[in-house]
Amino acid sequence: MYKKCTLFDTVRIPPSELGDVLEDAVFRALRLKLEGRVDKSLGVIVAITDIKDIGEGHILVGDGAVYYDTTFEAIVFQPVLQEVVEGLVVEVVEFGAFVSIGALDGLLHISQITNEFISYDSKNARLVSKESSEAIGEGDRVRVRVVAISLNERDPRESKIGLTMRQVGLGKLEWLEEERKRQEKEVAP
Structure with a gap:
């Protein structure tokens, strides 16, 4: 915030x-x-x-x-616990994705992306879910929740912010838009 x-x-x-x-x-x-x-x-x-x-x-x-x-x-x-923010994936590594959420980057750990099994595609530098084949890569926009904050005054690069997408309304913005359109079709006569 x-x-x-x-x-x-x-x-x-x-x-x-x-x-x-x-x-x-x-x-x-x-x-x-x-x-x-x-x-x-x-x-x-x-x-x-x-x-x-x-x-x-x-x-x-x-x-x-x-x-x-x-x-x-x-x-x-100032990142706030439980705050929902939108950010940009700036780097994808084997254990998760780093998301720029303002003046700091947060870590979206591989276990906090979805309930599905996620694997790292090193050739394309992205994280891919096994069942739905949804992927997260550099440049993707995501909506996340801040779940852990550890600011380091002496070495700001060592500050850590933990993020999650494993809740309703969170995820890659494209996934959320697809879900919204799907729900509209179900409701429409």
Whole structure:
């Protein structure tokens, strides 16, 4: 889920940038310091959008930089347990598919795709069900539910998000559309 948040932080402006417009220097420093950062309580800081307030500058002994307490707005992405999201399959491997669900990728484990037996087709880099021959490959759009979240602040690449499609209303979007059309035909006179 994306959120717009008002946050507070202290930012260091080096002496080389003190001649610039203060708001521009603070904005650049905030972007460099925070964008892409993972915080367990906030999620991923995607973008700094606006500076609300810049406090008085503070100089520390032995450091030529000026430190400013700053209030600013940011867009954050925070995955939420049980949230249903649509994403794009970005990679298929033997044990499942990685799905881009925003600022992070989640793992759709092979056991969480369907109740059918799934095998990995390495030649075509896709996962294929045995009974219905339905397949998931790179570039497919899917609707999934977030079932596990483990954000790693120190190494964001080690963050893990578990996904499932084994519930009603979830799956590859093409499968869901086919099911909807089939149900409409059954109901129509």
